[in-house]
Amino acid sequence: MKVDLKVNGRAVSADVPPHTLLVQLLREHLHLTGTHVGCDTAQCGACTVIVDGRSIKACNTLAAQVQGAEVTTIEGLAAADGTLHPVQAAFKECHGLQCGFCTPGMVMSTVDLLKYHPGATEAEIRELLEGNLCRCTGYQNIVKAVQAAQQAMAA
Amino acid sequence: MGANEFAKLPHIGESLLRKEDLRFLTGVGQYTDDINQAHQKYAVFVRSPHAHAAILGIDTADAARMPGVAAIYIGQDIEGKMNGLPCGWLISNPDGSPMKEPPHPVLAQGKVRYVGDHVALVVADTLEQAKNAAEAVQVDYEALPAVIDMRTAAQGPALHDAAPDNHCYKWTLGDKAAVDAAFASAAHVTRIDLVNNRLIPNAMEPRAAIGVYSRASDEYTLYVANQNPHVERLLMTAFVLGLPEHRVRVIAPDVGGGFGSKIFLYAEDVAVTWAARQLNCAVKWTAERSESFVSDAHGRDHITHAEMAMDQNGRFLAMRVHTDANLGAYLSTFASAVPTILYGTLLAGQYTTPQIYVEVDGWFTSTAPVDAYRGAGRPEATYLVERLVTRCAWELSLPQDEIRKRNFITTFPHQTPVALQYDVGDYMACMTQAQQLADVAGFDARRQASEAGGLRRGIGYSSYIEACGLAPSNIAGALGARAGLFECGEVRVHPTGSVTVFTGSHSHGQGHETTFAQVVAARLGIDPGQVDIVHGDTGRVPFGMGTYGSRSLAVGGAAIMRALDKIEAKAKKIAAHLMEASDADIEFAGGEFTVKGTDKKIPFAQVALTAYVPHNYPLDKLEPGLNETAFYDPTNFTYPAGTYICEVEVDPATGVVRVDRFTAVDDFGVIVNPMIVEGQVHGGLVQGIGQALLEHGVYDPESGQLLTGSYMDYTMPRAADFPEFKLGHVCTPCTHNPLGTKGCGEAGAIGSPPAVINAVLDALRPLSVKDLDMPATPHRVWQAIRGAQA
Numbered sequence: 009m010k011v012d013l014k015v016n017g018r019a020v021s022a023d024v025p026p027h028t029l030l031v032q033l034l035r036e037h038l039h040l041t042g043t044h045v046g047c048d049t050a051q052c053g054a055c056t057v058i059v060d061g062r063s064i065k066a067c068n069t070l071a072a073q074v075q076g077a078e079v080t081t082i083e084g085l086a087a088a089d090g091t092l093h094p095v096q097a098a099f100k101e102c103h104g105l106q107c108g109f110c111t112p113g114m115v116m117s118t119v120d121l122l123k124y125h126p127g128a129t130e131a132e133i134r135e136l137l138e139g140n141l142c143r144c145t146g147y148q149n150i151v152k153a154v155q156a157a158q159q160a161m162a163a
Numbered sequence: 164m165g166a167n168e169f170a171k172l173p174h175i176g177e178s179l180l181r182k183e184d185l186r187f188l189t190g191v192g193q194y195t196d197d198i199n200q201a202h203q204k205y206a207v208f209v210r211s212p213h214a215h216a217a218i219l220g221i222d223t224a225d226a227a228r229m230p231g232v233a234a235i236y237i238g239q240d241i242e243g244k245m246n247g248l249p250c251g252w253l254i255s256n257p258d259g260s261p262m263k264e265p266p267h268p269v270l271a272q273g274k275v276r277y278v279g280d281h282v283a284l285v286v287a288d289t290l291e292q293a294k295n296a297a298e299a300v301q302v303d304y305e306a307l308p309a310v311i312d313m314r315t316a317a318q319g320p321a322l323h324d325a326a327p328d329n330h331c332y333k334w335t336l337g338d339k340a341a342v343d344a345a346f347a348s349a350a351h352v353t354r355i356d357l358v359n360n361r362l363i364p365n366a367m368e369p370r371a372a373i374g375v376y377s378r379a380s381d382e383y384t385l386y387v388a389n390q391n392p393h394v395e396r397l398l399m400t401a402f403v404l405g406l407p408e409h410r411v412r413v414i415a416p417d418v419g420g421g422f423g424s425k426i427f428l429y430a431e432d433v434a435v436t437w438a439a440r441q442l443n444c445a446v447k448w449t450a451e452r453s454e455s456f457v458s459d460a461h462g463r464d465h466i467t468h469a470e471m472a473m474d475q476n477g478r479f480l481a482m483r484v485h486t487d488a489n490l491g492a493y494l495s496t497f498a499s500a501v502p503t504i505l506y507g508t509l510l511a512g513q514y515t516t517p518q519i520y521v522e523v524d525g526w527f528t529s530t531a532p533v534d535a536y537r538g539a540g541r542p543e544a545t546y547l548v549e550r551l552v553t554r555c556a557w558e559l560s561l562p563q564d565e566i567r568k569r570n571f572i573t574t575f576p577h578q579t580p581v582a583l584q585y586d587v588g589d590y591m592a593c594m595t596q597a598q599q600l601a602d603v604a605g606f607d608a609r610r611q612a613s614e615a616g617g618l619r620r621g622i623g624y625s626s627y628i629e630a631c632g633l634a635p636s637n638i639a640g641a642l643g644a645r646a647g648l649f650e651c652g653e654v655r656v657h658p659t660g661s662v663t664v665f666t667g668s669h670s671h672g673q674g675h676e677t678t679f680a681q682v683v684a685a686r687l688g689i690d691p692g693q694v695d696i697v698h699g700d701t702g703r704v705p706f707g708m709g710t711y712g713s714r715s716l717a718v719g720g721a722a723i724m725r726a727l728d729k730i731e732a733k734a735k736k737i738a739a740h741l742m743e744a745s746d747a748d749i750e751f752a753g754g755e756f757t758v759k760g761t762d763k764k765i766p767f768a769q770v771a772l773t774a775y776v777p778h779n780y781p782l783d784k785l786e787p788g789l790n791e792t793a794f795y796d797p798t799n800f801t802y803p804a805g806t807y808i809c810e811v812e813v814d815p816a817t818g819v820v821r822v823d824r825f826t827a828v829d830d831f832g833v834i835v836n837p838m839i840v841e842g843q844v845h846g847g848l849v850q851g852i853g854q855a856l857l858e859h860g861v862y863d864p865e866s867g868q869l870l871t872g873s874y875m876d877y878t879m880p881r882a883a884d885f886p887e888f889k890l891g892h893v894c895t896p897c898t899h900n901p902l903g904t905k906g907c908g909e910a911g912a913i914g915s916p917p918a919v920i921n922a923v924l925d926a927l928r929p930l931s932v933k934d935l936d937m938p939a940t941p942h943r944v945w946q947a948i949r950g951a952q953a
Contacts, residue, residue, distance in 0.1 A: 041197035042190015042191065042192070044367075044368075046368065047452035047766065049873045053871065067747035082190035100181070100185070103180070103181065103839065104187070106846065107366070107420040108192050108672070109192075109367040109419025109420060113542070130887070133382065134883040137883075138882065139366065140882075141881065142848045143850070144420055144842075145844045146844075146885070148840075148845070148885075149845065151882060
């Protein structure tokens with residue numbers, strides 16, 4: 009089936025089998041490999057992308073479901089001149105990543121978190137990150153990165 | 164250059180932001196599954212659904228006819244064409260006989276021995292075709308009883324002909340007679356029985372491998388999510404496939420976490436490499452998470468009884484330990500060393516205990532192979548020692564800190580009764596700082612506040628030590644290691660003065676691209692941005708032993724320092740020539756060569772350029788170029804140590820444990836990048852606290868099915884499970900490597916579990932709860948409270 013959508017601001021059209029997952033469309037058809045697959049039960053969040061302004065897990069969304077949608081992946085977050093999004097910059101500044109595998113999902117979730125919960129407390133941030141697993145950082149510097157981005161975006 | 168001098172160099176001790184972050188933050192990291200080859204086919208493994216079964220027959224005919232299928236390989240296709248997977252460490256029984264080493268086939272030979280065991284390899288044009296065909300492979304199994312509980316493994320059906328009682332080895336260390344004598348005259352003996360729960364490493368990137376073969380050049384390339392590509396290549400070529408090593412290139416690109424689980428040579432890595440040759444193409448395999456749960460090597464899984472003999476003042480006289488260690492169905496690469504060499508040698512902990520005797524029985528069971536996982540043996544030793552020590556304190560009505568202080572080693576070097584010689588440390592300083600940071604003085608008030616709210620509060624201590632910087636090759640060899648444990652580094656100074664370093668260490672989250680660049684930049688007096696680090700490719704890095712056992716900076720960094728010594732020595736000769744001075748009068752500091760007693764100086768970059776444009780150069784005495792390689796073999800282990808203090812609140816009505824405070828004070832020696840080191844501690848703490856409260860790899864005792872096969876069932880730690888950790892540092896530089904560093908990667912996972920459980924037990928002592936095994940889930944805690952009241 010044919011799917012038309014916008015990915016990172018560009019119109020994209022793909023002819024894929026109807027059972028194709030969004031994450032497969034992104035990784036295998038569009039070669040956007042920044043969106044990762046860390047589990048097969050929609051629990052780890054490494055595949056998180058933003059569809060029409062909300063974060064979703066691309067591993068349990070069909071490509072067919074995003075017909076006509078606007079999708080933003082980690083590759084589309086920074087400005088065209090390479091300037092990092094405040095969330096990306098905060099993760100670097102706060103050492104909120106180690107191996108980098110969960111990072112794209114963490115960053116995309118954080119973008120959503122700060123959009124809909126701009127005043128979240130530390131405890132709330134920890135709760136709101138429940139859909140994203142990280143095995144390296146112990147979460148401490150991820151939480152700090154979210155807080156740093158929160159301040160930067162409020163300024 | 165000595166450690167004290169090194170520590171004072173610019174950039175050493177600075178929290179430089181990471182060079183590697185940009186690619187990870189913008190989605191252009193290259194993990195194995197992100198890599199694709201022309202004419203690539205996809206591999207799917209048919210895995211055993213049984214914990215133990217005979218294979219009566221395999222019918223691949225229907226599957227082979229399915230669309231896109233290129234090949235299906237089963238055990239008999241590889242029989243005689245390759246060896247099984249080797250075990251890298253020989254453990255001997257007390258009578259000198261070797262451990263049982265049953266074959267570990269790449270594809271099952273007539274029998275399967277755990278759920279997830281590899282039965283067939285299906286290769287097809289697309290992943291979907293391979294999956295469909297794998298489902299159509301018909302395997303006729305005769306199910307056999309599973310062997311899950313190692314305590315009754317000896318009476319169970321034999322998994323291997325070579326080990327009729329499922330016993331792999333008995334290993335002992337220490338002077339049994341001296342220990343028995345000390346116990347006979349002891350004023351008090353404290354006993355403990357505990358379980359160190361099975362863990363599943365769960366690096367966020369699932370294992371993946373792409374085998375590539377070119378018939379034209381007869382060369383292989385293996386892309387693999389791995390922590391030590393040279394070791395992977397050595398084991399695969401020399402021991403399994405019998406290939407010429409120089410024709411095989413192993414690339415471990417960006418790797419999404421390892422924690423030990425990506426050290427090992429796995430069957431899948433060998434199978435895709437071999438299949439690539441059969442099909443003259445690339446064969447790609449990526450594990451699904453469910454597959455990772457059943458087929459990655461697991462960690463821990465010990466059952467231990469231990470006793471401590473003390474005098475009337477609580478001074479330790481002797482310790483006696485028996486441990487049953489679950490090795491799983493087959494011996495994974497370093498499985499045999501983990502519950503022996505890396506465990507028994509750490510049982511002195513931070514204490515002067517003069518005599519220790521330990522016996523370990525290693526068992527085969529019908530479960531996934533068990534091997535090194537963050538800490539590997541040292542967390543098991545620490546959990547035992549620190550649980551036992553706290554119990555000793557409580558039995559003698561001493562505070563937890565007091566019994567530790569009474570028994571701390573205070574003079575160095577210190578020879579323990581279990582083979583190791585600690586070079587340096589200051590355990591009291593760690594304890595003191597931890598107590599201050601944790602506000603131990605305020606604990607009683609916090610406890611009263613908790614109790615007023617109907618909750619119980621407890622405090623737990625753990626003073627851990629680990630042996631890192633693995634390891635002196637000669638000592639490791641004498642202990643049964645079948646490989647060396649040195650490291651290699653090459654420093655290539657370019658004509659313009661920038662530098663590329665090729666290291667045998669492998670970074671899969673540790674930030675070597677930044678830390679190692681700091682080390683090189685500090686030595687050469689250049690900007691860290693001028694230094695790039697290359698790792699993870701046998702085609703580019705001369706050799707390497709890889710990253711595990713918190714060894715990268717202490718061993719890999721030391722190899723780079725040795726190469727830099729050679730660079731500096733040669734560069735001084737070039738500088739001497741340029742400044743018409745004698746070699747002995749040249750000094751190098753801050754990126755400049757100077758002539759002693761004069762104002763003559765030239766910068767490093769000019770010497771670099773001269774080395775490659777040798778118009779004015781001592782060609783009669785010196786080769787052009789500035790490129791040096793060094794191998795470094797340590798003379799001792801390094802001994803990071805520290806004290807951790809955990810404070811928990813327990814709700815006695817529900818059994819829910821909440822970690823309220825956690826303080827970690829570590830002595831890692833010299834620290835190059837504090838930001839990275841603290842990140843390593845944070846991650847280790849979450850894995851250790853996760854072990855204590857959440858994580859548990861559980862097999863059904865009858866069927867042998869893994870019951871915790873998803874992140875939800877395994878209860879992977881999440882952000883809300885933890886408070887903000889407080890960290891502190893003490894620095895006693897390692898005495899025997901040029902950086903004075905000790906290693907920081909595993910400490911958090913080693914030190915934290917007993918601190919948590921001691922805290923929970925402290926909270927529940929007023930309710931008469933004396934014992935609790937990990938993980939202290941609400942169900943277990945609630946049961947323990949109910950049990951104590953009954």
